[in-house]
Amino acid sequence: MTALVVEGVRKSFGDRLVLAGIDLEVRDHEAVCLIGTSGSGKSTLLRCIDLLEPVDEGRILLGGEDITDPDADEDAVRRRMGIVFQAYNLFPHLTVLDNVTLGPRRALRVPKAEAQGRATELLARFGLADKAGDHPDRLSGGQQQRVAIVRALAMEPEVLLLDEITSALDPELVGEVLDVIRGLRSGGMTMVLATHEMAFAREIADRVHFLDGGRIIESGPPGAVLDEPREPRTRQFLQRVTGRR
Amino acid sequence: MTDAVGRPGLTPRQLRERRDRRRSTAVAAVSTVVVFGAVALVVSRASGFDEVRSSFFDGPEFTESLREIVPAFWLNVRVFLVAEVFILVCALLLAVARSSRAPALFPVRLFATVYVDVFRGIPVLLVLFLLGFGVPALRLEGVPNDPVIWGTVALILSYSAYVSEVYRAGIDSVHETQRAAARAVGLTGGQSMRFVVLPQAVRRVVPALLNDFIALQKETSLLSVIGPIEAARQAQIESARSFNFTSYTAAALIFLAITIPLTRLTDHLLGRQRRRMTVGPAG
Structure with a gap:
């Protein structure tokens, strides 16, 4: 089954064309990586998929349903997806537990006790049980990002969108966050990741898409795109990020 | 060490x-x-020092006028407390209305904007006159004529406009990414405002709110222009009786007894906020 389809999506901010016609398909339980330089449109694409930005043209289908239809209930659509941001964006005035339960309680109307029970379980699974009562500013970057992932998972999303979730982290904290993603991958979570971690993309992705100037220039299994890129632009980009020739 | x-x-x-x-x-x-x-x-x-001392700082006159002014001051306190509660609520509603984004809420946004423009632009004194003399003159059935009530309403109308701008500054100071994160966990626009934006916004503007409370506490004395005898007016009466200005000094000290603690509290909260901003996260 197809979890997510992006068809001819275009998006501009003012006169700046950020997405110049994107087509993308993500099957159930598939992990898809978006790679490309900063400004290539990866983040905007993820934000458009989560309806945080309206698309100018094209359609996005979630589970076969057109979510860019003006009549679609945007809030209901967002409840079916999770997104994790580069800068965590935790709610600083809430404890870790309340950060995780806010969505389920208010958007899904899960009773408080049940939401807290589920959240506590999830936090424990990701080694954050002892942080439940803390506020986000007491946590390290890696811990904050793991909480942000748990917050997204608590909504039991059909698709998880991850926007360069390790880019703001100190190098020694990247590993703990990537471990979480590995765990989700083996659990069969459908994911779209924008990432700069090429080694990780190679390890985890079913397919890799290289974006440049708001277009997908090259797609394929990680072995093909990352090791034997056909397009000169892809080659150039990979040389720059890996430092290899 | x-x-x-x-x-x-x-x-x-x-x-x-x-x-x-x-x-x-x-x-x-x-x-x-x-x-x-x-x-x-x-x-x-100074050549006039002795006269000033006897007319502004007369001991017996001071104690006597205190006896009259303190009960009158109770009116200031009651007006202040009642007005403050309504102002906090009305101002918050105005600020939320102005910060709303849904196209369907345009009339609400328009009303709030016009309201704030109008009431921020009229001196409180004029609002007091308009309501205090105007409404009772209408002789409406079932509407109270008590100038204390209309005076309090006037303060509420004016201050709600000011205070709503304080709230709005707080709402604007919450970063856009917080709203995005709230929407991302499925909250509606209204829920995002209520559970994510407002709690952070209000916390940030508490010192500024207190600042406006202090101003309001003093402005309750304006009520006297439409009749009610509050502390400042009582001091004037005392002074007319005794031909001595010590009662004004007494009234001023009574106001200070309330406003200085409030000022200290504001400074304390501001200082704490500044320290929180500068001290980063713990590790």
């Missing part, structure tokens, strides 16, 4: 810092004495 541990334990740097600290204290003390001494000297040698 305290003195109790032993002075010989202090490093040269600590000794220098302590010396600098002591020197600062000494300079502050000397400059205070010099400035206040000079002011006292100039004032007390």
